[in-house]
Amino acid sequence: MPNIEDRLPQNASGRFYVDNTCIDCDMCRGIAPDFFRRDDDIGQTIVVRQPVTDADIQLCMEALGSCPSESIGQMEELARSH
Numbered sequence: 009m010p011n012i013e014d015r016l017p018q019n020a021s022g023r024f025y026v027d028n029t030c031i032d033c034d035m036c037r038g039i040a041p042d043f044f045r046r047d048d049d050i051g052q053t054i055v056v057r058q059p060v061t062d063a064d065i066q067l068c069m070e071a072l073g074s075c076p077s078e079s080i081g082q083m084e085e086l087a088r089s090h
Contacts, residue, residue, distance in 0.1 A: 009078050010025070010026075010027045010029070010078060010079055010080060011027050011029075011081070012025070012027075012081060012083065014027040014028045014029065015027050015028075015081070016028055016030070016047075016050070016054050018050065018054045019055045020054075020055050020056055020058050021058070022055070022058030023058060023059070023082050023083055024043070024055050024058060024059070024068050024080065024081070024082050024083075025055055025081050025082070026044070026052065026053055026054050026055055026079050027079050027081060028052070028079075029077050029078070029079045030053050030077060030079040031077045031079070032051055032053055033076055033077070034053075035071070035076060036053055036071035036072075036074065036075060036080060037053060039067060039070050039071040040059075040064075040067040040068055040070070040071045042064075043055055043056065043057050043058070043059055043067065043068055044056065044071060053079075068080075068082075
């Protein structure tokens with residue numbers, strides 16, 4: 009389960025984030041490459057851009073649900089606003 013306290017600081021600000029339990033498996037990047045990218049300096053995936061449209065959010069939710077290490081989270085207060 010993702011932990012906001014362990015959120016990687018390299019993530020773009022906003023609703024979705026990746027925490028430090030990421031195993032860099034490439035699953036989220038395969039599903040939503042416009043929003044998730046590998047940060048070579050840390051060897052983990054980060055959120056590089058936050059989704060705006062409902063279709064974008066759906067892609068990020070699919071990535072979240074597919075993450076084998078459950079490292080992708082969403083900030084609850086932002087999730088409720090959409």
